[in-house]
Every structure is written in structure tokens, then in C-alpha cells.
Amino acid sequence: MRALTDTIVAISTPIGVSAISIVRLCGYDSLNIAKRLLKVSTLKPRYAYLKYIYDSNNNVIDRGIVIYFKAPNSFNGEDIIEFQIHGGILVSKAIVNECLNYGARLANAGEFSKIALLNGKLNLAEIENIAKLISAQSLQALQIIARNLKGGLANFINDLRLNLLEILSSIEALIDYAEEDLPSNLEESIQKKLLLAIDKLDSIYQHSLSLQNVIDGHKLAIIGKPNVGKSSILNKLLLKDRAIVSDIAGTTRDVIEDSITINNQIIKIVDTAGIHNTNEQIEKIGIEKSLEALSESSIILAVFDGSRDFDDDEIVDLLLQNMDKIIIVAINKSDKLQILNTDKLSNFECVSVSILDNSVFKIRDIIAEKITINALNNESIVLSTKRQLECIESCIGALKEAKDKLSDFEIFGFHINEALRALDLLSKPFSNEEILDKMFSTFCLGK
Numbered sequence: 001m002r003a004l005t006d007t008i009v010a011i012s013t014p015i016g017v018s019a020i021s022i023v024r025l026c027g028y029d030s031l032n033i034a035k036r037l038l039k040v041s042t043l044k045p046r047y048a049y050l051k052y053i054y055d056s057n058n059n060v061i062d063r064g065i066v067i068y069f070k071a072p073n074s075f076n077g078e079d080i081i082e083f084q085i086h087g088g089i090l091v092s093k094a095i096v097n098e099c100l101n102y103g104a105r106l107a108n109a110g111e112f113s114k115i116a117l118l119n120g121k122l123n124l125a126e127i128e129n130i131a132k133l134i135s136a137q138s139l140q141a142l143q144i145i146a147r148n149l150k151g152g153l154a155n156f157i158n159d160l161r162l163n164l165l166e167i168l169s170s171i172e173a174l175i176d177y178a179e180e181d182l183p184s185n186l187e188e189s190i191q192k193k194l195l196l197a198i199d200k201l202d203s204i205y206q207h208s209l210s211l212q213n214v215i216d217g218h219k220l221a222i223i224g225k226p227n228v229g230k231s232s233i234l235n236k237l238l239l240k241d242r243a244i245v246s247d248i249a250g251t252t253r254d255v256i257e258d259s260i261t262i263n264n265q266i267i268k269i270v271d272t273a274g275i276h277n278t279n280e281q282i283e284k285i286g287i288e289k290s291l292e293a294l295s296e297s298s299i300i301l302a303v304f305d306g307s308r309d310f311d312d313d314e315i316v317d318l319l320l321q322n323m324d325k326i327i328i329v330a331i332n333k334s335d336k337l338q339i340l341n342t343d344k345l346s347n348f349e350c351v352s353v354s355i356l357d358n359s360v361f362k363i364r365d366i367i368a369e370k371i372t373i374n375a376l377n378n379e380s381i382v383l384s385t386k387r388q389l390e391c392i393e394s395c396i397g398a399l400k401e402a403k404d405k406l407s408d409f410e411i412f413g414f415h416i417n418e419a420l421r422a423l424d425l426l427s428k429p430f431s432n433e434e435i436l437d438k439m440f441s442t443f444c445l446g447k
């Protein structure tokens with residue numbers, strides 16, 4: 001049974017002027033519709049035809065390459081016809097309209113991929129990976145995500161799943177067939193397998209976690225008291241006047257965001273309202289937003305004014321509360337007489353800068369150094385979304401629970417099932433029959 005019971009059509013390339021454009025027709029009646037559009041009686045699968053495409057009044061719409069992917073050997077498991085036609089919105093629309101005239105309907109957003117999921121052609125993790133690949137904004141992100149296309153994650157999940165099913169079947173055997181002859185070292189081997197799985201998952205999880213900022217872009221929050229030069233530094237880093245700079249304290253009230261690329265990675269910089277005690281309502285909201293930006297960031301650029309007395313205890317306190325993040329301290333206005341007492345900043349990496357020269361770019365160099373990733377291991381599997389990380393995190397949690405409950409088979413089995421369910425969120429649905437099949441094939445207990 002295939003997932004799609006009718007026929008859908010959509011333009012698969014961006015709308016605009018381009019050399020070529022692709023229209024995809026998919027589902028139950030797509031082959032018949034394509035034959036009518038091309039005025040042919042057959043279409044050989046996976047064969048590139050150069051053909052005229054006609055409307056229902058026998059007028060030529062365009063001439064293009066047409067390829068028929070016969071179900072189930074298409075990316076989503078349905079019949080798919082791809083029209084590679086000349087770019088330009090009118091040509092594509094005309095072909096879509098003819099398909100609609102012949103009974104197709106417009107595809108919903110993401111429907112082609114959803115069908116691939118329902119037909120078991122791609123799992124959720126693979127679909128997410130493709131979406132991430134399309135939206136990647138940096139070369140590093142692209143390299144990490146493209147590696148996943150090789151199917152490393154899917155294969156790993158499958159192997160782990162089989163492993164857990166095997167463990168589960170051993171346990172079912174212990175529960176239901178305790179009086180039967182079972183390998184004596186079974187418990188030991190289960191424990192060993194479990195520890196191996198936990199170790200491997202842990203390392204994938206940690207490795208992936210460390211790469212999330214590379215995939216989604218690092219968030220850098222500029223914080224500091226009013227008037228220390230935060231917005232000036234932002235503008236200098238961006239090489240444009242993005243934020244308003246003035247010597248009036250409280251000029252920046254809203255959160256201002258823009259991005260730069262350092263070492264092929266995206267850094268999303270957030271300039272914030274100066275943090276200090278104020279009764280001014282709008283500024284107060286701005287300061288709340290500053291703290292929010294701070295909590296979401298992985299890099300903090302704390303700016304101090306080197307030309308005035310130290311009065312920044314609340315900023316230092318914020319830094320001390322965020323020692324798990326990358327912290328860079330910029331002592332600004334180095335062009336002026338420096339009187340700031342930096343004793344309280346001795347825990348941090350400080351850089352002296354001035355917006356009047358190019359010293360601000362030292363901040364770029366420090367960021368570059370901090371975000372350098374070690375050479376990527378070609379074989380490493382990377383979870384590319386928060387959802388995937390959460391699935392693996394709960395799988396690890398369940399396996400760790402199970403590891404300590406081996407003496408109570410029922411509870412142990414419960415936790416293994418929990419781990420399997422977490423994995424299923426990444427891949428295919430879980431069925432009890434599968435456990436039974438596995439169980440009988442391993443132990444030949446057939447009763």
C-alpha cells in the first residue's frame with residue numbers, strides 16, 4: 001500500500017527567472033497525465049526524454065527534459081515525473097495548470113518528503129538532514145550535514161535498534177522461558193552490550209552537541225554598561241553602521257541582530273541595551289531582552305570602558321554566572337587615558353581595543369581561535385537538530401536506567417522498550433512482532 005492515493009504537482013525550484021526550472025508530478029495518475037502532456041503512449045522509467053510539452057489546446061508550452069521515476073524506485077516511493085523546463089514562472093505555471101486540468105492537485109508544503117517518510121523511503125532524521133542541508137548558511141555546516149547523506153546515522157540507528165531488540169528478546173526469554181536452557185553468560189553479555197551502546201551513543205551525543213553551534217550559527221551577545229561602546233564595536237565588526245551610536249546613555253533599547261562569517265562559520269551578533277539600574281520603562285524592557293540574549297548565546301563579548309573608573313560589578317557577576325560560555329572581555333577606548341582598574345577582570349581573557357583604529361578586529365581573531373573545530377572525522381555521525389539530540393538523550397537515559405536494573409527483568413525490559421521508542425522517533429515504527437521474530441530466531445524456543 002502506497003501512501004499517496006491521488007496525484008500532486010508542484011514547482012520544485014525557486015520562483016523567478018532562471019535557466020531551468022523543475023516541476024514535479026507525483027502519484028496515482030501522474031504517468032497518464034504526463035503522457036497526455038507529451039503526446040506519447042509510453043514513457044520508459046529513468047530515461048531522459050527531450051520532448052515538447054503541450055497544453056490541452058494542442059499548443060506547445062515548452063520543450064524540456066522529462067524523466068519518469070517508476071514507483072517504488074523514486075525518492076518518495078511513488079510514481080514521479082520530473083519536467084526540467086526553461087526557467088521563468090509562466091512556463092512552470094502553465095505546466096502545473098495543465099496537470100491540474102488533468103486532475104492533479106497542488107502539493108502541500110513538504111508533501112513529497114512526507115510521502116517519502118510514510119512510504120519508508122526516508123526516515124525523519126534523513127528528512128531533517130536534507131532540510132538542514134538546504135538551509136545551511138556556512139561551509140562548515142554544509143560539510144557536517146552533507147556527511148550525514150551517506151546514511152551513517154540511519155545505519156547506526158538500525159544496528160543499535162537490532163542490538164536492543166536482541167537484548168530485549170533475551171530478556172523476554174528469561175521472563176517467559178526461565179526453565180529452558182539458556183546461555184549461562186547471558187546476563188553478562190547483555191550488560192556488556194548495553195555499556196557499549198551507552199558509550200557509543202554518549203560519544204555521538206557529545207560530539208554532535210559540540211557541533212550544534214557550527215550547524216546553526218554561534219550566538220554572540222555583546223553586553224556591558226551603557227556608553228562603553230558596545231554598538232560602536234558591533235558596527236565595526238559588521239563593517240557597517242547597523243546600530244545607532246551616541247554618547248547618550250540608553251541609546252540602544254532594543255536587541256539588534258546581524259551576522260558575520262568567521263572561519264566559514266556564522267556568528268550571529270546581538271547588540272543589547274546597556275545593563276544598569278534604571279526606572280525608565282522602555283530601557284527596562286531592553287535590559288530584560290539583553291539578559292535573554294545573554295542566556296541564549298554561546299559567546300559573550302563583554303565591553304568595558306577603559307577610560308573610566310570601574311563601576312561594572314553587575315557585568316562581572318553576569319560573567320561569573322556564565323563561565324560555561326566562551327567569554328571575551330574587550331577593554332574599549334584604548335585611545336583615551338586608561339584608568340580602569342582591571343583587577344576584577346583577571347579571570348577573563350582581556351583585549352584592549354579602540355574603535356578609532358583596527359584593534360577591534362583582534363576580537364575577530366580571538367573568536368576564530370575559540371570556534372576552531374578539530375578536523376572532522378569522516379566516519380563520525382552527527383545529530384543535526386535539537387529534536388534528534390533530545391531523542392538520543394532520552395535513549396541514553398533509558399539505557400542507563402536499564403543498566404542498573406538487570407536483576408529485575410521486567411523493569412529492565414521496560415527501560416529497553418523506552419530506549420527503543422526514543423530511537424523510533426528517529427527511524428521507523430516499532431512492532432512487538434519484530435521482537436518475537438528475533439527471539440525465536442535466536443533461541444529456537446518455538447513452542
Ligand SMILES: Nc1nc2c(ncn2[C@@H]2O[C@H](COP(=O)(O)OP(=O)(O)O)[C@@H](O)[C@H]2O)c(=O)[nH]1
Pocket residue numbers: 224225226227228229230231232233244245246247248249250251252274332333334335336353354355356
Ligand atoms: N574615544 C572613543 N570613543 C568611543 C569608542 N567607542 C565608542 N566611543 C564613543 O562612546 C559613546 C558610546 O558609544 P556606543 O557605541 O553608543 O556605546 P553603547 O551604549 O555601549 O552601545 C559614543 O559617543 C561613541 O562614539 C572608542 O573606542 N574610543
Ligand SMILES: [Mg+2]
Pocket residue numbers: 230231232243244251252272273274
Ligand atoms: Mg548601544
